[in-house]
Amino acid sequence: EAQVTQNPRYLITVTGKKLTVTCSQNMNHEYMSWYRQDPGLGLRQIYYSMNVEVTDKGDVPEGYKVSRKEKRNFPLILESPSPNQTSLYFCASSPRQGFWSPLHFGNGTRLTVT
Amino acid sequence: DQQVKQNSPSLSVQEGRISILNCDYTNSMFDYFLWYKKYPAEGPTFLISISSIKDKNEDGRFTVFLNKSAKHLSLHIVPSQPGDSAVYFCAASGAGSSNTGKLIFGQGTTLQVKP
Numbered sequence: 001e002a003q004v005t006q007n008p009r010y011l012i013t014v015t016g017k018k019l020t021v022t023c024s025q026n027m028n029h030e031y032m033s034w035y036r037q038d039p040g041l042g043l044r045q046i047y048y049s050m051n052v053e054v055t056d057k058g059d060v061p062e063g064y065k066v067s068r069k070e071k072r073n074f075p076l077i078l079e080s081p082s083p084n085q086t087s088l089y090f091c092a093s094s095p096r097q098g099f100w101s102p103l104h105f106g107n108g109t110r111l112t113v114t
Numbered sequence: 115d116q117q118v119k120q121n122s123p124s125l126s127v128q129e130g131r132i133s134i135l136n137c138d139y140t141n142s143m144f145d146y147f148l149w150y151k152k153y154p155a156e157g158p159t160f161l162i163s164i165s166s167i168k169d170k171n172e173d174g175r176f177t178v179f180l181n182k183s184a185k186h187l188s189l190h191i192v193p194s195q196p197g198d199s200a201v202y203f204c205a206a207s208g209a210g211s212s213n214t215g216k217l218i219f220g221q222g223t224t225l226q227v228k229p
Binding site: 004010016033035040041042044045048058059090091102103104106107108 | 118120148150153156157158159160163195203205216217218219220221222
């Protein structure tokens with residue numbers, strides 16, 4: 001089944017403890033992206049990747065890191081999480097960026113930082 | 115600075131009637147618009163899209179209208195069904211972002227279709 005898989009689905013952590021949210025897609029998509037969803041703010045893009053070893057900042061990249069060493073994986077790294085990073089995170093992929101390639105989203109990771 | 119705005123946080127309609135969800139944008143360089151639907155505990159799924167060279171795109175019960183002069187788009191669902199109850203996000207691409215990888219989302223509108 002074609003899908004985007006995020007892990008974990010739920011995560012509770014404390015301020016400053018490094019964490020990684022994994023994202024994997026099995027569709028051989030070139031483009032991958034991370035979003036966070038917050039009440040009243042909708043979905044905001046954190047980072048995206050046009051292909052392997054190519055990443056760029058979205059609208060809210062502060063406090064996050066990503067890497068794209070392989071086509072299928074695009075982990076989101078929080079080196080020192082803070083409470084304002086408590087949010088619902090979505091990973092997404094598409095064959096390539098452009099209007100002909102709607103995004104396929106994972107089911108989300110709900111992160112709580114205390 | 116919210117470039118894509120959905121000013122109605124929620125909408126409630128009766129089953130069988132029309133649902134109209136609205137979206138406004140500020141950047142005239144956006145050239146492609148999409149609607150996504152999101153159920154609880156799931157990721158958003160693509161619903162319908164429209165290019166700026168068109169003013170209407172239809173797919174079954176779903177039609178998206180684009181008014182470029184007003185920088186406004188709307189999603190019509192006819193007839194509405196209880197299974198349409200979800201959060202709907204509009205999104206816009208362009209202004210070079212179709213090349214740079216950015217897709218700007220609105221805040222979302224929660225649609226409730228009552229049986």
